[in-house]
Amino acid sequence: MSSLLEVRNLVTEFAAKPDRPGLRAVNDVSFSLERGKVLGLVGESGSGKSVTGFSIMGLVDRPGKVTGGQILFDGVDLVGLDPDAMRRLRGRRIAMVFQDPMMTLNPVLSIRTQMVEAIHAHEDVSERTAHERARDALGQVGIPSPEERLASYPHEFSGGMRQRVAIAIALLHKPDLIIADEPTTALDVTIQSQIIAEFQTLAEVSNTAVIWITHDLAIVSRLADELAVMYAGRLVETGGVSEVLNTPRHPYTRGLIASVPSQNRRGERLRQIPGVSPNMADLPQGCSFRPRCDRALPGCLSVPPQVPEAGRSYRCINPVMEAQA
Amino acid sequence: MVTSLIRRTFQALIVLFAMTAIVFVGVNVIGNPVDILINPDANAAEKARVIAHFGLDKPLWEQYLRFLGGIVQGDFGTSFVYNKPALGLILERMPATLELAFTALFIALAVGLPLGLYAGLYPNRVSSKVIMSGSILGFSLPTFWVGLMLVLVFSVELGWLPSNGRGDTVELFGVRWSFLTGDGLRHLLLPAFNLALFKTSLVLRLTRAGVQEVLPQEYVKFARAKGLTERRVIFVHVLKNLMIPVITIVGLEFGSLIAFSVVTESIFAWPGMGKLIIDSINLLDRPVIVAYLMMMVVLFVVLNFVIEICYTLLDPRVRLNARD
Numbered sequence: 001m002s003s004l005l006e007v008r009n010l011v012t013e014f015a016a017k018p019d020r021p022g023l024r025a026v027n028d029v030s031f032s033l034e035r036g037k038v039l040g041l042v043g044e045s046g047s048g049k050s051v052t053g054f055s056i057m058g059l060v061d062r063p064g065k066v067t068g069g070q071i072l073f074d075g076v077d078l079v080g081l082d083p084d085a086m087r088r089l090r091g092r093r094i095a096m097v098f099q100d101p102m103m104t105l106n107p108v109l110s111i112r113t114q115m116v117e118a119i120h121a122h123e124d125v126s127e128r129t130a131h132e133r134a135r136d137a138l139g140q141v142g143i144p145s146p147e148e149r150l151a152s153y154p155h156e157f158s159g160g161m162r163q164r165v166a167i168a169i170a171l172l173h174k175p176d177l178i179i180a181d182e183p184t185t186a187l188d189v190t191i192q193s194q195i196i197a198e199f200q201t202l203a204e205v206s207n208t209a210v211i212w213i214t215h216d217l218a219i220v221s222r223l224a225d226e227l228a229v230m231y232a233g234r235l236v237e238t239g240g241v242s243e244v245l246n247t248p249r250h251p252y253t254r255g256l257i258a259s260v261p262s263q264n265r266r267g268e269r270l271r272q273i274p275g276v277s278p279n280m281a282d283l284p285q286g287c288s289f290r291p292r293c294d295r296a297l298p299g300c301l302s303v304p305p306q307v308p309e310a311g312r313s314y315r316c317i318n319p320v321m322e323a324q325a
Numbered sequence: 326m327v328t329s330l331i332r333r334t335f336q337a338l339i340v341l342f343a344m345t346a347i348v349f350v351g352v353n354v355i356g357n358p359v360d361i362l363i364n365p366d367a368n369a370a371e372k373a374r375v376i377a378h379f380g381l382d383k384p385l386w387e388q389y390l391r392f393l394g395g396i397v398q399g400d401f402g403t404s405f406v407y408n409k410p411a412l413g414l415i416l417e418r419m420p421a422t423l424e425l426a427f428t429a430l431f432i433a434l435a436v437g438l439p440l441g442l443y444a445g446l447y448p449n450r451v452s453s454k455v456i457m458s459g460s461i462l463g464f465s466l467p468t469f470w471v472g473l474m475l476v477l478v479f480s481v482e483l484g485w486l487p488s489n490g491r492g493d494t495v496e497l498f499g500v501r502w503s504f505l506t507g508d509g510l511r512h513l514l515l516p517a518f519n520l521a522l523f524k525t526s527l528v529l530r531l532t533r534a535g536v537q538e539v540l541p542q543e544y545v546k547f548a549r550a551k552g553l554t555e556r557r558v559i560f561v562h563v564l565k566n567l568m569i570p571v572i573t574i575v576g577l578e579f580g581s582l583i584a585f586s587v588v589t590e591s592i593f594a595w596p597g598m599g600k601l602i603i604d605s606i607n608l609l610d611r612p613v614i615v616a617y618l619m620m621m622v623v624l625f626v627v628l629n630f631v632i633e634i635c636y637t638l639l640d641p642r643v644r645l646n647a648r649d
Binding site for chain 2 (some may be wrong): 011057059061087088089090091092094096098100103104105106107108109110117118121122153155169
């Protein structure tokens with residue numbers, strides 16, 4: 001069976017001036033995703049995980065641009081796809097949920113308007129049908145008395161409720177793929193769990209694939225089937241969630257796991273990766289993680305290739321092979 | 326809504342009352358109308374008779390009280406010059422000014438909004454830069470000079486458009502209008518354009534700034550992520566948000582459009598209120614000046630209220646506050 005989504009050697013650049021090579025926010029990224037699976041895309045701020053999501057949506061802000069690679073969605077390459085064809089995919093087959101629910105809904109339009117227009121963007125149904133579908137979608141994500149809430153405006157909802165509305169909008173057309181860009185980061189922990197649980201059910205029941213972009217490994221360990229770790233625009237490690245979390249091969253992944261507070265013993269100093277993430281405008285030569293890495297070798301001065309291993313791969317010439325302490 | 330209306334009306338009355346005092350005293354400071362109105366050759370008895378006739382022999386406070394008493398009965402006094410009720414004189418001239426102001430407003434919005442939208446959406450195009458530079462001219466060229474140039478070019482040199490008066494008018498709802506006849510429209514064009522130039526630049530720049538503020542918002546990106554057409558994203562999601570500041574400023578500026586149409590009306594001999602007030606100031610026709618200023622206060626109060634209503638239509642967050 002071929003994958004629903006196959007990203008091959010994706011490059012997204014932000015050029016300060018046209019016709020000049022820009023910053024590579026996404027650099028040679030490849031991964032694939034099957035229907036009904038959840039991929040956790042992790043990395044720290046600025047590692048290019050959100051830009052990867054927006055590249056798939058075809059919504060990279062100017063002056064950013066996908067300049068290389070392929071995004072095969074159900075066999076069709078989304079890179080260079082005609083804008084109208086791309087528009088018809090957006091919201092219908094690929095949907096997205098954003099990070100900050102306080103900002104994603106238009107403050108001057110009612111929830112009803114914002115939901116009905118999303119239906120009408122892709123389906124020629126009557127006002128009545130659209131209204132009923134919007135109402136049912138709200139009910140489905142656990143919003144009480146959806147009929148009345150349809151007439152409300154975003155400012156009358158709490159953050160968690162707004163995120164539910166955004167999820168309801170994303171679900172309207174039963175998409176094949178949902179890109180969730182840190183959808184729970186701005187929410188309370190209890191609401192976080194509810195939303196994660198909803199996504200889990202969704203992926204199982206409707207066979208929807210999810211790319212869950214986050215910096216929170218704890219969420220990923222609960223939710224994802226597969227894990228992709230990004231650092232400075234490159235994918236440094238991919239594989240099944242349990243393999244990657246239990247036996248990380250890339251030193252960065254290992255550091256990331258070690259810095260989750262629950263990994264520490266009480267009273268012990270919190271562990272952190274030494275140094276700071278690199279400036280994207282001035283990346284270190286070769287492996288971008290080299291200056292912060294305690295396993296760096298002279299060979300790290302050239303960009304390491306993707307090393308495949310059964311069901312996983314990593315970009316490191318001196319991977320962590322010994323068992324974790 | 327009703328409580329807010331009542332509260333507003335009450336506030337407006339207080340503002341009006343304060344204005345009567347300021348205006349009345351202010352006008353008395355400018356000069357003595359007796360010097361202008363009375364023939365210098367008239368004898369002392371004649372002078373005293375005229376002064377008594379206008380009530381100018383009474384002390385200021387008594388004049389003011391009589392004036393207030395008149396207002397309550399809808400009487401703003403009688404023009405010294407025309408010997409007609411001042412209010413009637415102003416109301417007679419009002420349609421001409423309103424017609425001019427509304428046409429100018431229409432031009433400002435019809436030209437400023439689309440150009441501003443274009444310049445905001447495509448800020449790097451050469452045409453956008455030309456538009457923005459042009460708007461600086463619209464801002465900085467003095468109205469009277471532009472008016473004179475318009476007359477010089479279109480009336481004198483090219484002879485395309487008439488330079489003064491209202492042309493043919495048609496009566497509608499008991500008021501005479503120019504814009505309903507071809508000739509009237511031709512007369513309206515130059516003064517309206519003259520008056521609109523500054524406001525067009527204002528609307529244009531506001532719209533452009535609004536577009537650039539709204540476009541990077543997450544909700545615009547989310548709207549695109551829903552697969553909406555670009556047209557819907559721009560004309561519903563972006564436009565509705567940027568209309569809020571545009572309506573505020575345009576509404577407030579509309580008052581000044583009327584109040585300061587004086588210059589344009591003088592250049593194009595447009596028989597509106599602006600010309601009347603200039604003449605009245607020259608002749609120190611106190612009742613007309615006072616009545617005119619009162620009308621302007623009422624106008625601004627009404628405009629503010631209309632803006633507020635537009636607000637509640639555009640922005641649901643305001644609606645909620647009004648309910649409290």
